[in-house]
Amino acid sequence: xTRQALAARIRSLPGARVLVALAGPPAxxxxxxxxxxxxxxxxxxxxxxxxxxxxxILEARGLLARKGAPETFDTGGxxxxxxxxxSGGEVIHPxxxxxxxxxxxxxxxxxxxxxxxxxxxxxxxxxxxxxxxLQWDLTxxxxxxxxxxxxxxxxxxxxxxxxARAEKIExxxxxxxxxxxxxxxxxxxxL
Numbered sequence: 001x002t003r004q005a006l007a008a009r010i011r012s013l014p015g016a017r018v019l020v021a022l023a024g025p026p027a028x029x030x031x032x033x034x035x036x037x038x039x040x041x042x043x044x045x046x047x048x049x050x051x052x053x054x055x056x057i058l059e060a061r062g063l064l065a066r067k068g069a070p071e072t073f074d075t076g077g078x079x080x081x082x083x084x085x086x087s088g089g090e091v092i093h094p095x096x097x098x099x100x101x102x103x104x105x106x107x108x109x110x111x112x113x114x115x116x117x118x119x120x121x122x123x124x125x126x127x128x129x130x131x132x133x134l135q136w137d138l139t140x141x142x143x144x145x146x147x148x149x150x151x152x153x154x155x156x157x158x159x160x161x162x163x164a165r166a167e168k169i170e171x172x173x174x175x176x177x178x179x180x181x182x183x184x185x186x187x188x189x190x191l
Contacts, residue, residue, distance in 0.1 A: 001189055003033070006140065007040045009189070010116055013137050017088055018116045021124040021134070023184060024142030025177030026068065027152035033142070033191075034120040044114045046085070048121020049096035051078045052103045067101075068176055070123045075130045082134060085110065085117055122176060125184040132185065141187035149177050 001009075010020055022037075024030045034045045051074045058064040063072050077094075084091045095107035110117055123131050125139055153173050157165045 001191065003036065003040075006189060006191070007037055010037065010043075010118075010138060011041055013116075015137060016115065017085060018137045019082060019085060019135070020116065020118045021136040021139045021187075022118055022120040022142070023122065023124040023139070023180065023187065025144065025149055025180040026122060026173045027149050027156055028142040028144040028177075030120040030122075030142060034118045038116070038118050041116055042114075043116030043118055044110045046081070046093055046108075046110065046117055046119045047096060048073065048078065048119060048124065049098075050094035050103050050108065051075070051081075052096055054102065066172055068122070068172060070126055070128070070131065070179070073123065079130070079134065082119070088112065122180050125187060126180075127183055127185045138189070139185075139187040140189045140191065141184060142191050143181070146174065146177065150174065 010018065022030050022034050031047065037043065038045045052067065053072050053074055055064060055067070058067055058072055063069070066072060081091060081093050090112045091110045092106050093108045093110065094103045094105050096103050124134060125141060126132065150169065153169045154165065157168050160168065
């Protein structure tokens with residue numbers, strides 16, 4: 001399916017507010033595709049990364065090195081935000097600042113007039129609780145070969161020392177990518 005065909009399919013979905021899940025592994029192009037689609041159809045993007053738990057919580061739970069894994073997100077906050085979106089009206093949401101590695105509360109807004117919201121993130125289709133309870137009008141999954149992901153992740157973390165970069169990619173990002181690929185529910189559309 002082409003991006004244009006996907007945009008047409010999204011536009012045709014019924015409802016006053018439509019929620020589209022765009023899932024895929026780290027560095028698969030979710031953010032870029034979500035922004036492009038939203039601009040094309042007059043929608044908005046809700047990045048799941050805004051629901052990262054704070055580093056202090058992750059450190060206390062022994063999860064800081066696994067930041068980005070399913071258990072390192074505020075799934076309750078995400079579910080409440082999705083419920084608010086379905087109810088209509090303006091919705092304020094957190095946004096992740098990658099340069100500081102923190103989520104900033106109340107940093108994003110989805111206006112009441114927006115009908116289509118594209119939610120992008122790794123775990124939106126994960127076939128385990130609490131993720132499987134999330135409800136979508138359309139699900140899309142990006143399927144990118146691991147060697148391409150590794151190259152993109154190497155570029156993403158190029159500012160790190162080679163040792164730290166290898167630990168981040170091999171110890172966290174690629175295991176997460178593999179779980180997205182093997183542990184996700186089937187999507188309506190695979191790109």
